[in-house]
Amino acid sequence: MKIGFMVLMFVVGAVMGSFLSCQAWRLRYKEQGKKKLGKRSVCLKCGKQLKWYDNIPIISWLMLGGKCRACKKPIGASEIVIELLFGLGFLGFGSTVDPSSMSVMNWVIFGFMLALILSLGFLAIYDARWRELPQAVLIFAVICAIIIVILKQWSLFSVVGFSWGPILNTLGAVAILGGTYLVLYLLSKGEWVGDGDWILGLALGLALGDSWLALILLFLANFIGSMIMLPKKQKKIAFGPFLVVAFIIVITFAEFLSGFLSGKLW
Numbered sequence: 001m002k003i004g005f006m007v008l009m010f011v012v013g014a015v016m017g018s019f020l021s022c023q024a025w026r027l028r029y030k031e032q033g034k035k036k037l038g039k040r041s042v043c044l045k046c047g048k049q050l051k052w053y054d055n056i057p058i059i060s061w062l063m064l065g066g067k068c069r070a071c072k073k074p075i076g077a078s079e080i081v082i083e084l085l086f087g088l089g090f091l092g093f094g095s096t097v098d099p100s101s102m103s104v105m106n107w108v109i110f111g112f113m114l115a116l117i118l119s120l121g122f123l124a125i126y127d128a129r130w131r132e133l134p135q136a137v138l139i140f141a142v143i144c145a146i147i148i149v150i151l152k153q154w155s156l157f158s159v160v161g162f163s164w165g166p167i168l169n170t171l172g173a174v175a176i177l178g179g180t181y182l183v184l185y186l187l188s189k190g191e192w193v194g195d196g197d198w199i200l201g202l203a204l205g206l207a208l209g210d211s212w213l214a215l216i217l218l219f220l221a222n223f224i225g226s227m228i229m230l231p232k233k234q235k236k237i238a239f240g241p242f243l244v245v246a247f248i249i250v251i252t253f254a255e256f257l258s259g260f261l262s263g264k265l266w
C-alpha cells in the first residue's frame with residue numbers, strides 16, 4: 001500500500017512537472033504578447049507538434065537523448081530536471097503521510113498542501129527561467145497557505161483546545177521567512193531580491209508553521225543557492241527556486257528535524 005502510494009506520488013509529480021513547465025511557457029508567451037502556443041505540446045524550436053509517446057515525462061527525454069525528434073535541436077536539460085524534481089518533491093511529501101490511517105481532515109489538508117506545492121513549483125520554474133514571480137500564482141499560494149493554517153489550527157483546537165503556542169510559532173515562521181526578504185527588499189530598494197520573494201516567504205512561513213523549521217529553511221535555501229549560483233557570478237540571484245526546494249526538503253524531514261531540535265534523538 002505504502003509503496004504503491006509512493007510510486008503513484010512520484011509519477012503524478014513528474015507528470016505535473018511536465019505539465020506546469022509547459023504552462024509556464026504558455027503564460028510567458030501570453031505576457032510577452034507573442035502568438036499563442038496551441039493546445040497540444042509543440043517543439044519550441046521548430047514548432048512541430050509532439051507525438052503522445054514523445055510526451056511521457058522523464059522516459060521520452062531519455063529515449064530522445066534530450067533532442068527534438070523532428071529538428072534534432074536540444075530540448076534543454078531543464079525539462080528532465082523539472083520532471084525529476086517534481087517527482088522527488090511529491091515522493092518526499094507523500095512519505096510524510098500514511099494513506100491507510102488518514103482522517104477526512106487529514107486528506108483535506110493533504111489536498112491543499114498538494115495545491116500549494118504545485119503553485120510553488122510553478123513559481124520556481126518561472127523564477128528560474130525569467131526571474132519573475134507571477135502575481136496571480138503568488139496570491140494563489142498565499143491563499144492555499146492561509147487555508148492550511150486555519151485547517152491545522154482548527155484540528156488542533158478540536159483536540160487540545162485553544163493555545164497561543166502554535167499561533168505564535170506560525171507568526172515566528174512568517175516573520176523569519178517573509179520578514180527577512182521584505183527587509184532585504186526595502187533596504188536594497190529591490191536590488192538584492194525581487195518584490196515577490198517576501199510574499200513567497202510569507203506563504204512558506206504560513207504553511208510551515210514552525211519557527212525553527214523556518215530558520216532551517218532559510219539557511220538551506222541560501223546555502224543551496226550560493227553553492228549553485230556563486231560560481232556563475234550573477235549579480236541578482238533568483239531565490240524563488242531555492243526557497244521552494246528547501247521548503248520541500250524541510251517538510252519531508254520535518255519530523256526528523258523537530259526531533260533533532262528538541263533533543264529527542266540524543
Ligand SMILES: [Zn+2]
Nearest residue numbers: 043046068071
Ligand atoms: Zn523541433
